[in-house]
Amino acid sequence: MSLLVVGSVAFDSVKTPFGEVDEVLGGSGTYFSTSASYFTDVSLVACVGTDFPQEHLTFLKSRKIDIEGIEKMEGKTFRWKGEYGYELNEAKTLDTQLNVFESFKPKLPESYKDKKIVFLANIDPDLQREVLKQIKEPILVACDTMNFWIEGKKDSLLETLKLVDILLINDGEARELSGEPNLVKAANKILSFGPRTLIIKRGEYGALMFKGGRIFSAPAYPLETVFDPTGAGDSFAGGFMGYLSKKMDFDDANIRKAIIFGSVMASFNVESFSLDKIKSLDYSEIRNRYNEFKRLTHFEALS
Numbered sequence: 578m579s580l581l582v583v584g585s586v587a588f589d590s591v592k593t594p595f596g597e598v599d600e601v602l603g604g605s606g607t608y609f610s611t612s613a614s615y616f617t618d619v620s621l622v623a624c625v626g627t628d629f630p631q632e633h634l635t636f637l638k639s640r641k642i643d644i645e646g647i648e649k650m651e652g653k654t655f656r657w658k659g660e661y662g663y664e665l666n667e668a669k670t671l672d673t674q675l676n677v678f679e680s681f682k683p684k685l686p687e688s689y690k691d692k693k694i695v696f697l698a699n700i701d702p703d704l705q706r707e708v709l710k711q712i713k714e715p716i717l718v719a720c721d722t723m724n725f726w727i728e729g730k731k732d733s734l735l736e737t738l739k740l741v742d743i744l745l746i747n748d749g750e751a752r753e754l755s756g757e758p759n760l761v762k763a764a765n766k767i768l769s770f771g772p773r774t775l776i777i778k779r780g781e782y783g784a785l786m787f788k789g790g791r792i793f794s795a796p797a798y799p800l801e802t803v804f805d806p807t808g809a810g811d812s813f814a815g816g817f818m819g820y821l822s823k824k825m826d827f828d829d830a831n832i833r834k835a836i837i838f839g840s841v842m843a844s845f846n847v848e849s850f851s852l853d854k855i856k857s858l859d860y861s862e863i864r865n866r867y868n869e870f871k872r873l874t875h876f877e878a879l880s
């Protein structure tokens with residue numbers, strides 16, 4: 578079953594203790610759809626400016642991503658600039674230029690309106706709802722956001738959250754959204770905003786899922802080389818939603834597997850700048866790392 582995503586397509590400038598890149602391909606929609614493309618067909622809704630090079634669109638098409646929903650608008654492409662310190666867990670945003678996204682009024686291609694699985698990647702919550710209302714009968718809606726929107730458009734974000742089944746955010750965002758420093762209390766409060774399932778990504782400490790009073794915990798893959806965490810959250814979401822979309826069965830076992838596939842995709846993503854690592858993986862590498870996660874977390878039950 579194919580998956581629809583709305584999110585940013587961007588030029589990112591990123592500095593980490595291990596290097597620096599300027600205006601490379603990024604954006605929540607880009608990372609998400611590239612990651613999900615290993616599991617299912619993906620249709621992307623976004624906009625870019627006239628400065629966006631054809632080579633990036635050609636790359637998305639090469640991953641079999643449907644880009645009919647990317648509108649080329651007069652003006653400049655979205656730009657984001659961020660920096661990470663040695664602990665690499667949280668980006669410090671230095672600059673956000675929404676550019677063409679400021680006036681983007683998405684009008685979905687007809688073929689997009691029948692999609693059943695929807696991911697509202699990190700973007701203006703008004704835009705997230707604008708896209709969602711054009712989908713006829715979605716059966717699973719998931720969403721991401723970030724501090725920029727929690728601080729700048731909280732009321733609108735809360736409206737979006739009433740419409741989603743699964744929310745994926747990082748620990749800092751969960752604390753900020755709920756106003757609760759304790760993650761378990763934060764999760765319970767966020768679940769009262771609408772989503773039935775909450776996944777909190779914790780960078781190198783893994784991910785936690787809260788659903789129906791139960792908690793599932795997954796580790797992050799212990800990597801020797803972490804170059805750039807940018808896009809880790811989006812590639813996690815791409816692996817997670819891509820797997821669920823492929824299975825079309827959202828029982829707890831599949832959701833747990835999807836969380837591990839999300840962790841696998843995030844672990845590949847952080848091994849390089851931009852999309853360098855996840856743009857050309859082999860599915861056998863993904864399966865192998867999934868199996869390594871299984872070994873990593875196995876322990877015996879008490880007899």
Ligand code: AMP
Pocket residue numbers: 585587588589603604605608656657673699700701723725726806807808809810811812
């Ligand atoms: P993450 O997966 O959280 O590391 O997301 C990183 C991506 O989010 C970068 O490629 C940025 O282009 C994109 N991004 C940063 N700020 C925003 C924003 N306010 N709205 C949409 N996308 C953003």
